[in-house]
């Protein structure tokens with residue numbers, strides 16, 4: 001069991017529910033755009049959001065940004081400890097910084113003391129693509145793990161143990177190995193993800209394998225699905241991953257749809273997509289089946305709260321295992337929506 005770490009109103013580690021994270025891709029100094037994106041992330045179900053703080057203007061903007069949302073904000077700092085201090089003053093709930101990159105150890109000591117006094121945790125985030133030269137020649141997973149532990153030891157030396165760690169790489173297998181190694185060597189909570197995973201479909205697959213494998217091993221206290229896409233999609237993807245392994249804690253809609261075949265009588269893809277988009281906006285647990293014909297459609301629909309089994313011109317609508325209507329195919333979505341609302 002990992003230790004508990006408090007990030008604003010969210011506690012991670014120690015068997016708490018797995019928190020979903022994402023990161024804004026607006027300029028943090030552009031307060032309006034960042035606030036707007038954070039609102040979208042929160043609405044989608046994001047628990048913790050990270051904003052880059054590359055300069056002083058971003059650190060100043062963070063003050064307004066933090067006030068605009070109920071999500072804890074993590075300030076992502078590259079190496080300038082003064083920006084970390086400013087972000088802490090602005091209300092950041094966690095600082096992502098690697099203490100070994102700060103420079104002079106007196107700066108690490110100062111920052112550790114400053115954050116400790118304010119109960120602000122640090123995430124050490126090792127990235128496989130930017131490892132220190134001294135790890136050259138070492139297998140990537142071992143190198144990432146060792147690098148993370150070195151940063152950890154530096155903070156521990158200055159009596160700071162409010163730590164979360166990540167060891168991400170764009171290489172899925174090495175990411176999994178690195179987290180497995182790390183989880184054997186320390187009990188700090190782990191933020192899990194595959195970094196630079198790529199554009200939507202590719203990123204989803206790499207993240208599902210990497211994050212999914214680790215979560216099934218019982219490793220991971222927070223997750224981020226990194227996508228070269230709208231960050232809101234990262235949140236939806238993270239939710240889907242947690243749902244798929246039964247680790248999502250909360251009401252959610254699940255849409256089951258068939259892959260379609262020569263028997264398909266209705267626009268399964270179009271209807272399922274609309275149902276999925278609508279269901280995402282709801283805060284209720286409901287399982288909906290969209291099936292292209294009666295061959296498998298009847299059984300699957302009966303097993304869901306609501307379902308449709310496609311027919312040539314008309315389709316059969318099910319609710320809680322019983323046929324409740326037969327509707328023209330062009331009315332299927334409206335009928336399903338009506339039944340979802342009634343539940």
Ligand code: SF4
Pocket residue numbers: 258259260261262263264265291292293294295296297
């Ligand atoms: S439910 Fe019917 S249409 Fe859909 S894949 Fe199965 S057999 Fe084909």
